[in-house]
Amino acid sequence: MNKSVLVLDDEKEIADLVEWYLLNEGFTVYKFYTSGEALDCIRTTKLDLAILDVMLPDTDGFSICLKIREQYHYPVIMLTAKVEDMDKITGLTIGADDYVTKPFNPMELMARVKAQLRRYTRYNLPESVPDKLQEAGEYDFRGLTINKETHKCSLYGKPLQLTPIEFSILWYLCENKGRVVSSEELFEAVWGETYLDNNNTVMAHIGRLREKMKEPPRKPKFIKTVWGVGYQIEMDR
Structure with a gap:
């Protein structure tokens, strides 16, 4: 696939297994057992995706994810040996795009890697055939501007640094502006x-x-919660 993937896991057997499957799928792999080496690679190497273990001896995967999000928007998949919801929520909240719980099926991980790369590529390249809802490719209202073709978003003239997943959520809500979108529909x-x-x-x-839009949690201006139903971006009044 001519894509570069960083793998960080202090368990050598797991890191080697993930590397083998990635190489078999045609990826270029940068494999590390310690966070220091991985951070050096992140700073100096063009990457398309990162797979990070949560539990590391010298730091944790959340900290590495935060470092990545300071500069880059490529997908991040977390590997976690824990199953607590808070670990998953923490990873997703700081900017991870997906998580896989150990022990995992390597083929499932490969499917998730490919899905994240497809999504990232789709929202960073112009659509070859724009559909009816995307003829303009941009929404602009109340100071919020989001452009699907350039994958850029700004609020009151200031750029919003969104991950591919965050961009996809905001775009979908804008695309369905005025309608309440359920969590189930949004997720699927x-x-x-x-x-x-x-x-x-x-x-x-x-x-x-x-948080990135600096929305007040009780009375957000843009993304409103309709309790028990879902989320909505209201039509302009």
Whole structure:
């Protein structure tokens, strides 16, 4: 696929296994067992995706993810040995795009890698055949501007640094402006997977979006919560 993937896991067997599957799929792999070496690679190498273990001896994957998000928007997948929802929510809130719980099926991980890269590429390149809803390719209202072709978003003239997932959520809500979108619909539209009960993924990403937009949690101006139903960007009044 001519894409470069960073793999960081202090468990050598897991890192080697992930590397083998990635190489078999045609990826260029930068594999590391320590965060220091991985950070050097992140600073100096053009990467298309990162796979980070949460539990590391010298730091944690969340800290590495935060470092990546200071400069880059490529997808980040977290590997976690824990199953607590808070670990998942923490990773998603700080900018991770997906998580896989250990032990995992390597083929599932490869499918998630490919899905994240497809999504990232789709929202960073012009659409070859714009559909009816994307003829303009841009929404501009109340100081919020979002352009699908350039993958740029700004609020009151200041750029918003959004991850591909965050951009996809905001674009979908703008595309359906005036209509309440359920968490289930939003998840299945953006992630392309079946929504499961008690899935806090959408809520975590909405919270992160509001934080970046400096939205007051009680009375947000843009992304409103319709309790028990979903989320909505209201039509202009």
